[in-house]
Amino acid sequence: MHIPDLQTQLQQLVAAPSVSSHSARWDMSNKPVIELLEQWLSELGFTTEVLQVGDSEKYNLVATLGSGPGGLVLAGHTDTVPFDDQLWQSDPFKLTERDNRWYGLGSTDMKGFFPVAIEAAKSFVGTPLQQPLIILATADEESSMSGARALAESGYPKARYAVIGEPTGLKPIRMHKGMMMEAVEIEGHSGHSSNPALGNNAMESMHQVIQGLMDFRQQLGKQYQNPLFTVPTPTLNLGCIHGGDNPNRICGHCELQFDLRALPGMDNDELRARIDRQLQQIAEQNQVQIKRKTLFGGVPAFEQEGQSELVKTAERLTGHDAECVAFATEAPFLQQLGMETIVMGPGSIDQAHQPDEFIPLDQIRPAVEILKQLIQKFCL
Structure with a gap:
């Protein structure tokens, strides 16, 4: 088995442009990002499915390790917003380390979550899971959320719990506005x-x-x-x-x-x-x-009941009470699939959609450890 280390994965993901936009001048396919993730997860032993969104050049990826009626979804979107490279101090498509941060377009919103999820999943490869672990990568969150909508409309995938790794400073989010x-x-x-x-x-x-x-x-x-x-x-x-x-x-x-x-x-x-x-x-x-x-x-506006098992578990693992935010995510669509859902990932939403977007290095390892404990609880 040979897949790149966490940093190299993020380097390759950032280097693969996947802008989504209402403007045809900016909009592009996310297929290169999906292909990278599909390759790595296949090599880890996941069963992978690449699903085209309608007749577009946009794709979702469902990668599953193990089987069963419940399980845990670790979800993220593969697209980024448009950018103005003249406002960046470094190349937006080159992961650059400085000030104990990794800079790059999508580094925190939210390509950085996938290498973290893969790193956490590595610990369970070869371990018989009682419930499946699903890594879900979606299209077009930044413009239309068509990827998540398509999954909700198809009723797939099914699981019991879902964590969407948007940047929240590793604080669990159980509510957001529509x-x-x-x-x-x-x-x-x-x-x-x-x-x-x-x-x-x-x-x-x-x-x-x-x-x-x-x-x-x-x-x-x-x-x-x-x-x-x-x-x-x-x-x-x-x-x-x-x-x-x-x-x-x-x-x-x-x-x-x-x-x-x-x-x-x-x-x-x-x-x-x-x-x-x-x-x-x-x-x-x-x-x-x-x-x-x-x-x-x-x-739609999103709310996960505060006493749900996933919320209480995330609060215990992070030491933070669940919060609410004003920005919208794909959480309502995963909730429509019947999953208890929270939003939680490394980085800050303040860096999203900004020149010199970055993910702080000191949140990478804690994020991996939290996801490993969630997998341990909900899949083993």
Whole structure:
């Protein structure tokens, strides 16, 4: 058996570009990363399955050691966000060590988790497992979460427990907000600005839409609160707006994009329905066409019960009480597969999506040891 050591694995993973983006200029396949992981895990004795996501050039990997109805999933995504290499002090695709850190695109978010998981799994190769150990690598978490969605829709893989290795400073996370990104498009009627009666100003209708969304945000803040979150209420951010083409023309088209982050217990589809009812009233009042469209499928809010076995075990192993975060992960989709799920991995989310992204070396070995103890408990 010959697979690279942990550092060399991460070097090779970082060197394999796998950017996912809504922009075709940036978006690329994650197949090179999947092929590396599949090769190493096959050599360790895992049964591997590479699953194409729809008809895209994106792939999931399910690697299984042992068999049985329960077991533990160690999961991560293989893609990274786009980058600006001019802002980096070193090559984003070359793992660089300095200041007791490993720098590189995806080093902490989250290619670094895979060598850690593989290192932990090495200790159990040749050991008869009572329940399977599954290492799961997904596609497109950073843009659409299409990889995790496809798995949830297919009902595969099945296990009892799941750890998603997003960077949390090795603190267990049992709750996070959901996320939805929406656009509102208004079609009015353009005309010469000297006579407002010649047109129907889409920007003026958008003014009412914006006020309505701000009022809606205030209603949600009164209706839903969770003091465990740093920001204890749902958030709604007006992100960008485009409209019109000239000062002396009545604005005929206007578009607003916003995101909404819901608390556990709130439903994204219900929120969309409430927004739609408000938009319909404004459209009828102003005699304009208003259309809301979902920019991507959204992520449900996530909560794992605090007294669940996985949460209590992770708290005991790490010495940290489980926390909650505002950023979204693939956790709801694994939970839909019937698994107790937490988010926990080395590194800090503060480094994610940043130039000079890094993973601290002093968290590598503790992460390996925590995963080994989880495998020991849930697979042996």
